[in-house]
Amino acid sequence: MTQTLPNNLRAEAALLGAILFDNNNFYEVAAKLEVEDFYSPVHQEMFKACAQFIRAGRVADAVTMLEHFENTEVLQGQGMSGATFLEYLTDATAFGPEVPDYASMVADMSVRRKLLGMAQEVSSLAQSGNGEDTLNHCEESLQGLRSRMLGNAPVVSAADRPEDIFAESDNAVLIRTGITDLDHSLKGFERGTLSILAGRPGVGKSAVAVCIGANMAAEQSIGFVSADMKAIELKRRLACYINWQNGVWTPQVGDMKSPGMMNAETRDNLMAALETPQARNFLLNERHGQTVAEVNTQIRAWKNHCARWGMPPLGVVFIDHIAKIAPRQRWSNLYEKTSFACNELLDVAKQHPDIAIVALCQLNRETDKVMRRPKMSDLRDSGKIEEDATAVILLHREDHIWEEIANNDALPDEDRQAASKELLRCRGIIEAGIAKNRNGEKTTVTLRHSIGSNIIRNKNANLRSVS
Numbered sequence: 278m279t280q281t282l283p284n285n286l287r288a289e290a291a292l293l294g295a296i297l298f299d300n301n302n303f304y305e306v307a308a309k310l311e312v313e314d315f316y317s318p319v320h321q322e323m324f325k326a327c328a329q330f331i332r333a334g335r336v337a338d339a340v341t342m343l344e345h346f347e348n349t350e351v352l353q354g355q356g357m358s359g360a361t362f363l364e365y366l367t368d369a370t371a372f373g374p375e376v377p378d379y380a381s382m383v384a385d386m387s388v389r390r391k392l393l394g395m396a397q398e399v400s401s402l403a404q405s406g407n408g409e410d411t412l413n414h415c416e417e418s419l420q421g422l423r424s425r426m427l428g429n430a431p432v433v434s435a436a437d438r439p440e441d442i443f444a445e446s447d448n449a450v451l452i453r454t455g456i457t458d459l460d461h462s463l464k465g466f467e468r469g470t471l472s473i474l475a476g477r478p479g480v481g482k483s484a485v486a487v488c489i490g491a492n493m494a495a496e497q498s499i500g501f502v503s504a505d506m507k508a509i510e511l512k513r514r515l516a517c518y519i520n521w522q523n524g525v526w527t528p529q530v531g532d533m534k535s536p537g538m539m540n541a542e543t544r545d546n547l548m549a550a551l552e553t554p555q556a557r558n559f560l561l562n563e564r565h566g567q568t569v570a571e572v573n574t575q576i577r578a579w580k581n582h583c584a585r586w587g588m589p590p591l592g593v594v595f596i597d598h599i600a601k602i603a604p605r606q607r608w609s610n611l612y613e614k615t616s617f618a619c620n621e622l623l624d625v626a627k628q629h630p631d632i633a634i635v636a637l638c639q640l641n642r643e644t645d646k647v648m649r650r651p652k653m654s655d656l657r658d659s660g661k662i663e664e665d666a667t668a669v670i671l672l673h674r675e676d677h678i679w680e681e682i683a684n685n686d687a688l689p690d691e692d693r694q695a696a697s698k699e700l701l702r703c704r705g706i707i708e709a710g711i712a713k714n715r716n717g718e719k720t721t722v723t724l725r726h727s728i729g730s731n732i733i734r735n736k737n738a739n740l741r742s743v744s
Contacts, residue, residue, distance in 0.1 A: 455492020
């Protein structure tokens, strides 16, 4: 049986597509790769042609390469036309930080193939040749391969590009939430890192994430991986929040689930809210049971989509919530599962230094029984979250707890009446406790909410026309 040599044809195609999309990518990978590093003959021919065109000062893109490849024998041997091949590369295109990653994959596969070839050659020499000559040949071959790899290894000095330490206005390191009271202390979510938004069940984690995401989507694309809630529910919440921002009457989210609850004008307003740039830049994924690797694949697909359709670059990805995402590693309990998922999401964040990842997280159920504000130790099933996150926000709603007591028919009337009085004192208040913050202060920020309409706003902001 013929053994298939190590290769990654998808990485090769993604890399070639990136070069065709932006010829500057060629110079980023040219020192690391040679023509023979590509496994596919047609990929070798494409990389060779791109190198010739670009080094000669000519443009290498789908138009120029189509003319070059139309009658190429190697392509005809693959049984495809030049147009089909270029369309395939365009669909596979990698973007941004993915380019050097894929170049490393292609180079690694090439090294492994060379090592297998050396092993076969050494085996043949050892069978029939001189032992010392075979050993010398083996050492020379390995040294040559090692020298090439060392020559391709990046060498970076702290003195290189000193201007990079300053954030530029069009690519800020910290992405603001759009809720000014929160941004004053938090400063924003940092690109290339993992941040946590946590709270007890029902406190409004998803509502806060949707509002922040909508604010961010006014200037950049955001992704929302919902492993807990259907996309239609997220669209309802988003429509209400944008509708409120537009200054028109906003219903309860649940009203959209019952026919006849809204008049034609309200329906038109909510539909118009989902036709805004904010809504178009708000990308959804509602698949349940995803792995961290699948989330990473979705991020790459979103980035590809944004670049292809001229949308703002993907800036933030929300994950709702971390306990519903499976890690690659096997786990024996929920603590290990959450720890591994958190660690792998941190790796994903590092692979995408242009994106901030914000993961929602449940607090331990024990916090349901007390009125105290949550603390870091309440993060469910993982001390790893506290270690890996750049920022941790713990949400707390005292009115949520008092409302449950006031509506509990099993309790004595005097307890329920006392709870109703307390509810009047704190109704509509949500606290965002910034328990960890590498870019600002740790404090508690008081905000206002209308959870039923999915609206989170500054403490002194006017509610305007919410029902």
